[in-house]
Amino acid sequence: MDFQTFLQQLVNGASLGSMYALIAIGYTMVYGVLRLINFAHGDLMMVGAFMTLIISELGLPFEASVLIAIIITALVGILTDKIAYKPLRDAPKISLLITAIGISFFLENLFTVVFGGIPRAFKAPEYLTKIFHLGEVYLPISVIIIPTVTLLVLAIVLWILYKTKYGMAIRALAFDINTVRLMGINADRIIMIVFIIGSSLAAIGGIFYAISYPSIDPLMGIIVGLKAFAAAVLGGIGSVGGAVIGGFILGFTEIFVVASFPELGGYKDAFAFFFLILVLLFKPTGIMGQDLERGRF
Amino acid sequence: MNTILDVKNVTMKFGGVTAIDNLSFSVEKGEVYGLIGPNGAGKTTIFNIITGVLYPTEGKVLFEGKDITGTKPNRVVSKGVARTFQNIRLFKSMSVLDNILIGFDSYANYSYLEAIFRLPRYFKREKEIRDKAYKLMEVFGIDIFADNRATDLSYGNQRKVEIARAVATNPRLLLLDEPAAGMNPNETAQLSNIIHKLKSEFDLTILLIEHDMKFVNAMCNKLTVLDYGEKIFEGKPADAIVDEKVISAYLGDFKHA
Amino acid sequence: MFDFKRFxxxxxxxxxTLAFIYYAQKSMDSYNLSILMNIGIFAILALSYNLINGVAGQFSLEPNGFVAIGAYFTAILIIPPETKLDMFALVDPAPIVASAHMSFLPAVLIGGFAAMLVAMLLALPVFRVRGDYLAIVTLGFGFIIRIFAINNPEYTNGAMGLNDIPEYANFIWIGTIALITFIVMIHIIYSKYGRSMKAVRDDEDAATAMGINTFKIKTLAFMTSAFFEGVGGGLLASMLTTITPDQFSFLLTFQLLIFIVLGGLGSMSGALFASILLGWGLEKLRILDENITLFGHDFGAHPGLRMVVFSIILLLMMLYARRGVFGDRELTDIIRDYKRKKLESKK
Incomplete structure (x- = not known):
């Protein structure tokens, strides 16, 4: 691999990693507060991407469509929690997990029924898809924009988590939901904020994904969601920083392994799974994770 | 007399917080030993260390002379230490009988395939553990509830089921975590009888955590008083109630409550 | 313990039951027989899925993956070698695939054992931590297995899949194996292993404190489920005579999940009941995917509508009827309790 190809792959990896990171944050935050693997989270990125496309097809400018799509996705996230998860807070955990998988399947198939199962072309404005060249490397401008926006968004999330009252409550909730209730914090409001943040980031991730691979379909969230979850576990479930690191590691690995060993290309979607297994085998708490599993007697 | 349990210089830290600070005590065979102290004194933490749920930051736990520090909780049971929980934890979907039968799990040593193919040893062992379970339930006076869901029972009876379940694992040392908590005086009296019976009929050594000083005084030969993870007293119950440190620790606690 | 009357x-x-199976095979028309065969396979899968999900309480999403393993192993073993040479269009079959051939029953069993082995390998990383990750690992596995099938055409004939699988699986095979599955599950439930699985489900920490090795118990339940799902897959392959990687999608798992929730998580009688009811009902629900005409207005065909209905059914059940029809108990327990209560009320 010469230097220019290396550079190109590096930027591609950063761009792919950004998307995984954005989606992984939602998984990790919801797991932190509810101890729930939110299976529907991957599908929220699909909702975000689809809504952007549908609204811009109605004639609205792309930027406005993005904004509205993010809001709609956040609303879907909140509604999921209110309708499906909240009534089951004190139920056995397996009920919650079954419900989550039900929501995921519902979203996938609802979108299939309404918009059809055939992949659709995603048209992004030209300034996002323009190709520029760096020496002899040709790159779409999106591979620069995506990681930049991701870092910006990440900074905002970290600011919320560490500098605001709500952020502190979110982190407290990750340790013990009952303590937080005792502290007089409205746990349900905190959980809602988590769903808003997580869903919005998933929507942004989905839109980025749609720009980079300009075709979307109702099932696009499954594999990406699985990978993002693996990234969250790799980084240490419950840790936002870990989710970002995990996302980037996974992004770079996929890009570089396929670039170096093209014969493994067919297994690209399987790397995340092996990461997941390896992490569970050797370091279940992930890179930055705390031990959230400790039995409480 | 010989020592059955030896807790040696155990320290337990959670993050920066020291829950147990260099604690040592030993329990002699056949004793009813009390571990008391105000809320948050670290009593349950000690149970969790003895039973292998937690690994102490420093120190050792010896059971019958052998080091069991950090042994997995299920292995600790097979070595002969059983426990109950502060907030009763029965298997809520199961009948009282099935809860007790879980305790006889290791006695019923038939294999998975013997169970699937219903080979003779399955029937033999299942009959044996059922007979044993009924005998045990009789001792506790809960045999009439055998087929009821365990969680449908009254609080006092649930407590009995939990203790019976622990006894079913055939321990030599039984750890009881606040057995009298939430019981009315009548139930507490029954509990005292049962504990005496356990000692005599099952040849058990008992280590119990209690909050209620009266109960402890009536039950225990010896006790250790903890406050903020430190031992502030060790000796006979009669001496404890006149000990200044103990009194002030308890008074402090009452003030909080 | 041994009760002669009950025996x-x-x-x-x-x-x-065996007489009914024989009678159905000999005298029913092929449409009804095919519904019965579907029900039989659903029953095998739902019963075994219920063991890990319902009885042991470890949420997993594996059936489609293990069914695929069983289906592929069985198919490769029962297709005659000369047929395979013609069929493998992309690349020549690997020598071991080309030459392997055996009769139906051992092939189906090997399919089951293969699935069981994979389950053991997955259990090791997953159950070392609490069971939380089982669902996502098994969900991922269901997708990975497809990637493997596509990328190893010398074993699986790639995306084209395998066809001309000998049609050995009639209702006698399927019905009998479903019956055996049910008996095995009941035997597990009413043994110390079943009790331990339930204990792990109810309170894992308390189960550990009773001396139960929860890792071992969860792995046992998972491997048993996998075995029967592999066997079910082998039967399915021979019943359908054609298999492709895309066939073993998550939809299969999702349907089974609805089955066991409806029957009551943890109840084998419930899983059996739901297999019969829904195995028949799913056939009827196919109309949802066809052209819909309401009040003389043609709404057109909506592929996916059936699954939207499935997911709404599942969500409503989870929210309002979580215990399903049978709760977590067997029919015989419910009858016994009913009799006992009646007796008590007479006193």
Whole structure:
């Protein structure tokens, strides 16, 4: 691999990693507060991407469509929690997990029924898809924009988590939901904020994904969601920083392994799974994770 | 007399917080030993260390002379230490009988395939553990509830089921975590009888955590008083109630409550 | 423990079931027989899925993956070698695939053992931590297995899949194996292993404190489920005579999840009941995917509508009828309790 190809792959990896990171944050935050693997989270990125496309097809400018799509996705996230998860807070955990998988399947198939199962072309404005060249490397401008926006968004999330009252409550909730209730914090409001943040980031991730691979379909969230979850576990479930690191590691690995060993290309979607297994085998708490599993007697 | 349990210089830290600070005590065979102290004194933490749920930051736990520090909780049971929980934890979907039968799990040593193919040893062992379970339930006076869901029972009876379940694992040392908590005086009296019976009929050594000083005084030969993870007293119950440190620790606690 | 009266009763029940299976195979028309065969396979899968999900309480999403393993192993082993040479269009079959050939029953069993082995390998990383990750690992596995099938055409004939699989699986095979599955599950439930699985489900920490090795118990339940799902997959392959990687999608798992939730998580009678009811009902629900005409207005065909209905059914059940029809108990327990309560009220 010469230097220019290396550079190109590096930027591609950063761009792919950004998307995984954005989606992984939602998984990790919801797991932190509810101890729930939110299976529907991957599908929220699909909702975000689809809504952007549908609204811009109605004639609205792309930027406005993005904004509205993010809001709609956040609303879907909140509604999921209110309708499906909240009534089951004190139920056995397996009920919650079954419900989550039900929501995921519902979203996938609802979108299939309404918009059809055939992949659709995603048209992004030209300034996002323009190709520029760096020496002899040709790159779409999106591979620069995506990681930049991701870092910006990440900074905002970290600011919320560490500098605001709500952020502190979110982190407290990750340790013990009952303590937080005792502290007089409205746990349900905190959980809602988590769903808003997580869903919005998933929507942004989905839109980025749609720009980079300009075709979307109702099932696009499954594999990406699985990978993002693996990234969250790799980084240490419950840790936002870990989710970002995990996302980037996974992004770079996929890009570089396929670039170096093209014969493994067919297994690209399987790397995340092996990461997941390896992490569970050797370091279940992930890179930055705390031990959230400790039995409480 | 010989020592059955030896807790040696155990320290337990959670993050920066020291829950147990260099604690040592030993329990002699056949004793009813009390571990008391105000809320948050670290009593349950000690149970969790003895039973292998937690690994102490420093120190050792010896059971019958052998080091069991950090042994997995299920292995600790097979070595002969059983426990109950502060907030009763029965298997809520199961009948009282099935809860007790879980305790006889290791006695019923038939294999998975013997169970699937219903080979003779399955029937033999299942009959044996059922007979044993009924005998045990009789001792506790809960045999009439055998087929009821365990969680449908009254609080006092649930407590009995939990203790019976622990006894079913055939321990030599039984750890009881606040057995009298939430019981009315009548139930507490029954509990005292049962504990005496356990000692005599099952040849058990008992280590119990209690909050209620009266109960402890009536039950225990010896006790250790903890406050903020430190031992502030060790000796006979009669001496404890006149000990200044103990009194002030308890008074402090009452003030909080 | 050994109850002679009950033993005789069970023998009679088993013989009656076998007689029905034989009768159905000999005298029913092919449409009804195919519904029965579907029900039989659904029953095998739902019963085994219920063991890990319902009885042991470890949420997993594996059936489609293990069914695929069983289906591929069985298919490769029962397709005659000369047929395979013609069929493998992309690349020549690997020598071991080309030459392997055996009769139906051992092939199906090997399919089951293969699935069981994979389950053991997955259990090791997953159950070392609490069971939380089982669902996502098994969900991922269901997708990975497809990637492997596509990328190893010398074993699987890639995306084209395998066809001309000998049609050995009639209702006698499927019905009998479903019956055996049910008996095995009941035997597990009413043994110390079943009790331990339930204990792990109810309170894992308390189960550990009773001396139960929860890792071992969860792995046992998972491997048992996998075995029967692999066997079910082998039967399915021979029943359908054609398999492709895309066939073993998550939809299969999702349907089974609805089955066991409806029947009552943890109840084998419930899983069996739901397989019969829904195995028949799913056939009827196919109209949802066809052209819909309401009040003379043609709404057109909506592929996916059936699954939207499935997911709404599942969500409503989870929210309002979580215990399903049978709760977590067997029919016989419910009858016994009913009798006991009646007796008590008489006193």
């Amino acid at each position: 005789i009763r069970n023998i009679v029940l088993i013989l009656a």
